[in-house]
Amino acid sequence: MLVADGRVTAVGGRAELRAAAPAGTGEVEALGTVVPGFLDSHLHTLTVGVERRRLVIAEAGSIPEVCERIGAWLAERPGLDWVVVGAHFHAEDLAEGRLPDRYDLDKVTGDTAVVLDRRTHDAIANSAALRRAGVDERTPDPAGGRIERDRRGTPTGILVERPAAELVLGHVPPLGHGELRAALAEAQPYLHGLGITSATEPGLVPGELRVYRAAAAEGWLTLRTTGMPLARAGVPLDDLLAWPGGDCGRLTRGPLKIYLDGAGGFGTALISRPWPGRDGAYHGNLTCPEDTFAALVAGCAERGHSVAVHAVGDAAVTLALDHFERVDARHPIAPLRFSIMHSYLWPSPADMARAARLGVLLSSQPSMQWRVGAGIADQFGDGVPLAPLRDWLDAGVTVAGGSDGPDFPMAPLFGMWQARGRRVRGRPGPLGPEQAVTAAEALAMYTTSAAYYCFAEHERGRLAPGYLADWAELPVDPLTAPLAELAEAAARPVARTVVGGTVVHGPDFE
Numbered sequence: 313m314l315v316a317d318g319r320v321t322a323v324g325g326r327a328e329l330r331a332a333a334p335a336g337t338g339e340v341e342a343l344g345t346v347v348p349g350f351l352d353s354h355l356h357t358l359t360v361g362v363e364r365r366r367l368v369i370a371e372a373g374s375i376p377e378v379c380e381r382i383g384a385w386l387a388e389r390p391g392l393d394w395v396v397v398g399a400h401f402h403a404e405d406l407a408e409g410r411l412p413d414r415y416d417l418d419k420v421t422g423d424t425a426v427v428l429d430r431r432t433h434d435a436i437a438n439s440a441a442l443r444r445a446g447v448d449e450r451t452p453d454p455a456g457g458r459i460e461r462d463r464r465g466t467p468t469g470i471l472v473e474r475p476a477a478e479l480v481l482g483h484v485p486p487l488g489h490g491e492l493r494a495a496l497a498e499a500q501p502y503l504h505g506l507g508i509t510s511a512t513e514p515g516l517v518p519g520e521l522r523v524y525r526a527a528a529a530e531g532w533l534t535l536r537t538t539g540m541p542l543a544r545a546g547v548p549l550d551d552l553l554a555w556p557g558g559d560c561g562r563l564t565r566g567p568l569k570i571y572l573d574g575a576g577g578f579g580t581a582l583i584s585r586p587w588p589g590r591d592g593a594y595h596g597n598l599t600c601p602e603d604t605f606a607a608l609v610a611g612c613a614e615r616g617h618s619v620a621v622h623a624v625g626d627a628a629v630t631l632a633l634d635h636f637e638r639v640d641a642r643h644p645i646a647p648l649r650f651s652i653m654h655s656y657l658w659p660s661p662a663d664m665a666r667a668a669r670l671g672v673l674l675s676s677q678p679s680m681q682w683r684v685g686a687g688i689a690d691q692f693g694d695g696v697p698l699a700p701l702r703d704w705l706d707a708g709v710t711v712a713g714g715s716d717g718p719d720f721p722m723a724p725l726f727g728m729w730q731a732r733g734r735r736v737r738g739r740p741g742p743l744g745p746e747q748a749v750t751a752a753e754a755l756a757m758y759t760t761s762a763a764y765y766c767f768a769e770h771e772r773g774r775l776a777p778g779y780l781a782d783w784a785e786l787p788v789d790p791l792t793a794p795l796a797e798l799a800e801a802a803a804r805p806v807a808r809t810v811v812g813g814t815v816v817h818g819p820d821f822e
Contacts, residue, residue, distance in 0.1 A: 313329070313346070313775060314329045314332060314333055315781045315813045316334075316813075317813075318780065318781055318812035318813045318814075319779065319780055319781055319812075320775055320776060320777055320778065320780075320781050321777060321778075322777055323775065323777065338821060342785050342808075343785045343808050343818065343819070344785040344786045344787050344788075344807045345785065345786045345787075345789040346775070346783050346784075346786075347507070347755070347759070347775075347783065347784055347786060347790065348760075348772070348773055348774055348779075348782065348783055348784075349507065349508070349509025349510060349772070349783050349784055349809065349810070349811065350506070350507045350509060350510075350724040350759065350762075350784060351509070351510040351511070351712075351758060351759065351763055351765075351766065351768075351772060351773065352503075352508050352510070352512065352713070352714045352715055352717070352722070352758070352762070353512050353675045353713060353714035353762045353765045353766065354514055354653060354677055354714030354715065355508075355512065355513065355514075355714060355715055355717050355722065356513065356514070356515075356716070356717060356718065357496065357499050357500075357503065357511055357513050357535065358492060358495050358496055358499065358513065358523070359495075359717075359718055360498075360499040360502065360503065360717060360718045360722070361494070361495025361496055361497070361498040361499035362492075362495045364495075364498055364499070364502070365494075365498070366396060366397065366398060367381070367382065367385045367397045367398065368397070368398035368400065368718075369381055369382075369397060369398065369399055369400065369401060369428075370398075370400040370401065371401065371405075372401050372405060372406065373405070373406065373407055374406050374407040374408065375406055375407075375408050375410075375411075375412045375416050378399075378401070378406070378412055378416075379416055379417065379419060379420045380420070382397060382417070382426065383420030383421070385397075386420070386421065386422075386424060386426075393424070393425065393485075394424075394425045394426075394427075394441070394483075394484050394485055395421075395425070395426045395427070396426075396427050396428075396429050396481075396484055397426065397427070397428045397429065398428075398429055398718075399428035399429060399430050399436065400430075400431070400719045402577050402578070402684070402687055404687040405687075411436060412428070412436060413436065413460075413468040413469045413470055414436075414437060414439050414442060414467070414468060414469030415439075415468075417436070417437075417439075417469065418438050418439050418440075421440065422440075423440050424438075424440060425437075425438065425440040425444050425484075426438045426440070426441060427441050427480055427481060429477075429481065430477075430578065431575070431716075431719050432474055432477065432481075432515075433473055433474055433477065433575050433578055433580065434470065434471060434472055434476075434477055434580075435470075435471045435476075435481055436469050436470050437469045437471065438469060439469070441469075441480050441483075442467060442469060442480065444483055445479055445480040445482075445483045447467055447471075447479050447480060448466075449461075449464075449465050449466055449467070451467070453476065454476055454478075454479065455475060455545075455601055456473060456474070456571075456597070456598060456599040456600060456601060457471065457472060457473040457474065457475030457476030457478075457597070457599070458472040458473065458476055458597070459471060459472075459476055459479070472578075472580060473574050473580055473597045473599050474571055474599060475545070475599065486519065487519075489522065492520060492523040493523055493526070493527070496523055496524070496527055496533075497532070499535075500533075500534050500535045500816075501816070503535060503722065504535070504809040504811070504816040504817035505805035505806065505809070505817050506722055506725075506806065507723075507725070507784030507786065507806040507809055508722075508724065508809075509535070509772075509782040509784070509809060509810075509811050509816075510535065510536040510537070510538070510762075510763075510766070510768070510782070511535055511536075511537055512537075512538040512539075512540060512566055512675075512714070512762075512765070512766050513537055513538070513540060514540045514542075514569045514653070515540055515541075515542035515569045516540060516542060517542055517544070521539060521541075524537055524539055524563050525556075525557065525560055525563060527563075528560040528561040528563040529561070531561075533561065533563060534562075534811050535562070535811075536562045536564075536768075536772070536780075536782070536811070537562060537563050537564070538564050538565075538766040538767075539563060539564070539565060539566055540566040540567055540568065540569040540620055541553060541554075541555075541565070541566075541568050541569065542568075542569050543568055543569060543570045543571070543600070543608055545604075549607075549608060549611045549612070549615075553568060553612075553615065553617055564766070564767075564768075566618070566620070566766060567617070567618035567620040567649070567650070567651065568608065568612055568617060568619045568620070569619075569620050569621075569622065569653075570600055570605060570608055570609075570619060570620070570622065571599040571600055571622045572598070572599060572600050572621050572622055572623045572632055573596055573597055573598060573599055573622070573623055573624055573625055573628035574596055574597040574624065574625075575624055576624050576625070576654075576657050576684055576688050577680075577683070577687060577688070579596075579691075580596050581596045581597075581624035581625035581628065581657050582595060582596035582598055582624075582625040582627045582628040582631070583595055583626055583627050583628075583657055583658075584625075584626050584627045587691075588691045588692070589691070595627065596625050596627070596628075598628075599622075602631065605631075605632075605635060606635050609635045609636065609639055609650075610635075610639050613639040613640075613642070613643040613645055613648065614643055616643075616648065617648065618648045618649050618650055618651070619648075619650050619651075620650075620651045620652075620675065621650075621652055621653065622653050622654060623652050623653065623654065623655055624654045624655065624656060624657055625657045626658050626659050626660060629652055629655050629659045629660075629663050630660070633663055633667060633670070633672070636650055636670055636672060637666065640670055645670060645671065646670060646671025647671075649671065649673055649764075649765070649767065650670070650672050651672060651673040651674065651675055651712075651765065652667065652672060652673070652675070653674075653675045654675070654676070654680075654716075655674060655676070655704075656676070656680070656681060656698060656699035656700075657688070657696075657698070658696055658697045658698070659700065661703065661707070664700075664703060664704055664707035664709060665707050667709050668707045668708035668709045672709070673709065673710045673711075673712060673764070673765055674709050674711045675711075675712045675714055675765060676699070676701060676704070676711050676712070676713060676714070676757070677713075677714045677715055677716045677720060677727070678699070678701070678713065678727040678728075678730040678731040679715050679716075679717075679722070679723075679726050679727050679730055680715075680716050680719075680720045681698065681699045681730060681734075681736060681743075682721065682726075682730045682735065682737055683719075683720050683721075683736075685699070685736035685737075685739075685743050686737060686738040686739050686743070689739075689743055694743065694744075697744065698743060698744055698747075699744070699747065700744070700747045701747050701748070701749050702747040702749060703747065705749060705753060710761050710764055710765070711757055711761055712757060712761045712762040712764070713727050713728075713731070713757030713758040713761065713762055714727075714762070715727060721802070723802040723803075724758040725786070725788075725790065725798055725802035726799070726803075727754075727757070727758065728751075728754035728757070728758065728790055728798060728802075729798045729799045729802055731748070731749045731753075731754045731757065732749060732751060732754050732795060732798075733748065733795045733799075734748050751790060751791045751792070752791060754790070755790050755791060759773045759774070760773040761773075780812060781810060781811075781812055782810060782811050782812065783809075783810050784808070784809045784810075785806060785807040785808040785809075785810075785818070786801065786806050787801045787804075787806070787807060788801040805817065805818075806818070
């Protein structure tokens with residue numbers, strides 16, 4: 313491969329390229345199998361950096377263990393006012409089979425306002441945080457969210473889905489520009505160590521966008537980033553889509569992200585059947601009211617702008633596609649590359665076919681299934697078609713790979729391993745092995761398909777003349793390595809990662 317000015321200029325045999333290379337061209341031996349730089353289609357990059365600086369509880373066996381870890385962390389940092397804890401565990405992970413509530417947290421938090429952030433979907437607040445946010449018996453449930461209450465109507469501290477979580481999280485002092493800069497600076501080297509050269513950041517708010525724009529303008533944004541503005545209640549569409557200054561170097565604008573439903577791991581995804589073990593016929597959460605969703609989708613289509621819809625459950629996918637189809641009759645959406653994100657709870661074959669016909673893309677996160685798959689199967693049975701990747705691909709839908717990190721393993725090699733082997737945490741064998749993809753399909757999810765997802769298929773996702781010189785050097789060949797070797801390689805950094813012909817991870821060419 314011959315590289316000049318940040319792009320691939322030729323590929324071929326060694327002698328052929330030596331003859332074509334200008335005098336003085338350096339020659340470097342790769343440290344492993346060379347693949348196009350990985351693209352993660354759904355990665356919360358800033359949160360990766362933030363969570364490397366805050367307490368994060370991803371593995372815990374009981375509520376006392378969760379509380380003890382929080383108490384010990386607070387004891388080492390006296391005098392804190394507000395504390396946000398990353399909580400990446402689920403009720404089924406804990407011996408009690410439930411989540412901690414305000415009363416559990418109060419035992420170790422005192423007057424410090426503490427909020428457990430569950431991937432911005434749900435939150436768990438202690439009494440001090442609820443009091444400061446003004447959440448009490450008289451507080452109504454917000455549209456698209458729910459305040460869990462005890463028999464007396466007192467909030468338990470568990471706030472279900474983003475609109476409810478924001479009742480408290482909205483009172484947490486926002487991270488300043490300097491803190492977000494530090495988070496981005498810390499996240500990039502870590503992600504490059506996984507072979508990631510590009511990422512789509514889903515759900516940016518203006519303060520976060522300013523950090524990315526500054527990094528791009530100042531020349532230290534090494535991770536090519538597609539930023540998705542977040543649809544926020546009460547904000548006019550034109551303001552949501554505002555992108556001051558246009559695209560800037562390695563920062564480009566992506567679709568508008570809309571939360572339509574909840575999450576499978578939290579039991580709030582909108583599904584066509586009732587969720588087991590709930591009072592009444594609870595089918596999940598509609599996070600964005602349907603009339604608001606319809607207006608956002610239509611408005612984006614009219615303006616020639618793409619949308620990316622968080623839709624986990626089959627009912628949410630049907631609802632999203634109904635509105636996509638309605639809009640498509642007036643403003644064709646295939647050129648805009650509307651997309652569904654996640655969609656792992658038994659989407660119907662008819663909806664998969666409809667998505668293909670409309671040109672709708674799917675952003676899928678195999679490593680998420682490794683973490684939540686067993687818990688969902690325990691509720692609905694192993695026969696449910698969880699995360700049907702094979703069916704999506706066979707329907708003709710472009711499937712872009714991602715991680716939804718930092719909540720789930722972020723190494724693309726891990727995602728490929730899960731997509732091919734269908735293994736899930738806590739189960740000895742695969743879950744839904746008939747939905748496995750091939751090695752070539754798995755690699756494409758994190759290269760060519762993800763490049764198409766972020767409108768970059770003409771310069772990223774391949775190593776060919778004219779394409780950007782973004783690549784990773786791996787200890788294994790992802791097309792031929794057995795699954796065990798792929799899993800082992802996913803557990804350690806890649807040998808080298810290059811962005812635009814410049815080494816961003818591993819030994820420099822010199």
